[in-house]
Amino acid sequence: MSSRGVRHDSMRARNLAVVLATIHRSGPHxxxxxxxxTGLTKTTVSSLVADLLDAGVVTEGGAVRGGERGRPGVAVSLSGDRVATLGLEINIDYLAACVVDLTRTVRLRRTIPADNRNSDPARILAALRDLVKEITAASEDAGLRIIGAALAVPGTVEGEVLRSAPHLGWRDVRVSGLVDLPFAIDNEANLAALGELWFGSREMDFLYVSGEIGIGAGLVVGGTVFKGTFGLAGELGHVVVVPDGPLCRCGGRGCLEVYAGQDALLGDLPSVPGLVARLESGDRRAAEACERAGHALGVALTSAVHLLDPGRIVLGGIFAPLFPWLEGPVSDGLGARLGQMRGAPPALVVSGTGADAAVLGAAGLIIQQILAEPVQMLGL
Known part of the structure; x- marks a missing residue:
């Protein structure tokens, strides 16, 4: 291909992304x-819209004013009818999958309860492949074409390698062969923060705290998750809240996870709903467990606020259903420790996505890739 042809293809790819992003951001138009x-000619836009219609990512219908005098034009908007993405999650207690269309509507959702602690990676990944086959077939029956998939995991990630997931008991596990599509893998807390950004509060700046067996955090700044130099930012669970406290699995003492992780909160209870039922009935031991967890969380978040200065803190994961009992202790701890060094403490709010945050964020990650690179992702 000549250099002129390459430049033309590159310009077309860029223009398709510009038009699709404009429809997504502020459409229909x-x-x-x-x-x-967009500053493009009407002829160019018409050609690009025709390509996007053929690909099934936009639809035309309904009359809207097009910015010119005369009769209204036909609106171009994102379509949720043909193209979708797949979000996957490996959690300590379950495997999850959800199919989301381009309008960010959840079309299908599957959750399989499982005990994945200290598990065999081959067995868990085989079960996840079966789940992918099942939900992909259901998607095809619904007339949806899955374009790509992303996986949320409770550990550190490098490329497609899960470097360390202590609660799973996994180290240096290559995750491949789940789908024959564009694929991504990322830390659960990072994707949960993105899930909250795209499907929950839709605020552009906040600190998301994911309560699970471990406790992670995702810092969203200007609509982007900050991951740190080596992708390890957000390990809030190993912030020390009591220097001479109990031994943590990481080898340190008095980490937040020891006081506010799922195991610490549940004690001998089998599930979070069981804990909520105890709290609603006024059970003293359950209330004391939340009080301890909230106090410890307030200590850890005080350090995070001093360091990061977030305007909003979102509590997600298991902290979402427990929010009515955690909000007071956490807020009190933040207010008391921040003192006069700053004005009012950051707003403390409950996640709008709850337990689905990570799997939604995974699906949303692929949607963002489609919007940014429609030619590559859609084969246009």
């Missing part, structure tokens, strides 16, 4: 309005 908003 007429073709005339898209030309005005």
């Amino acid at each position: 007429t073709r005339a309005a898209l030309a005005e908003l």
Whole structure:
């Protein structure tokens, strides 16, 4: 191919991304309005919209004003009818999958309870492959084509290798062969933060705290998750809250996880709903467990606020259903420790996505890739 042809293809790819992103960000728009908003010619926009219609990512219908005098034009908007993405999650207690269309509507959801602690990676990944086959077939029956998939895991990730997931008992596990599609894998807390960004509060700046067996955090700044130099940012569970406290699995003492992780909160109870039922009945031991957890969380978050200065803290994972009992102790701890060094403490809010945050974030990650690279992702 000549250099002129390469430049043309590159320009077309860029223009398709610009038009699709404009429809996503502020649509629906007429073709005339898209030309005005993007600075492209009407002829170019019409050609690009035709390509996007053929790919099934946009639809035309309904009359809207196109920014010109005269009759209203036909609206171009994102379509949820044909293209979708797949979010996957390996949790300590379950495997999950959800199919989300381009309008960010959840079309299918599956959860399989499982005890994945200290598990055999081959067995768990085989079960996840079976789940992928099942939900992919159901998607096809619904007329949806899955374009790509992403997986949320409770550990540190490098490329497609899960470097360390202590609660799973996994180290240096290559995750491959789940799908024959564009694929990504990331830490559960990072994807949960993105799930909250895209499906929950939709705020552009916040600190998301994911309560599970471990406790992770995702810092969203300007709509992007900050991962740190080696992708290890957000290990809130190993912030020391009591220097001479109990031994933690990491080898340290008095880590937040020891006081506010799922095991510490549940004690001998089998599930979070069971704990909520105890709390609603006024059980003293359950209330004391939440009080301890909230106090420890307030200590750890005080350090995070001093270091990161977030304007909003979102409690997710198991902290979401426990929020009515955690909010007071956490807020009191933050207010008392921040003192006069700053004004009011950051807003403390409950996640809008709850336990689905990570799997939604995984699906949303692929949606973002489609919006950014429609030619590559859709084969246009």
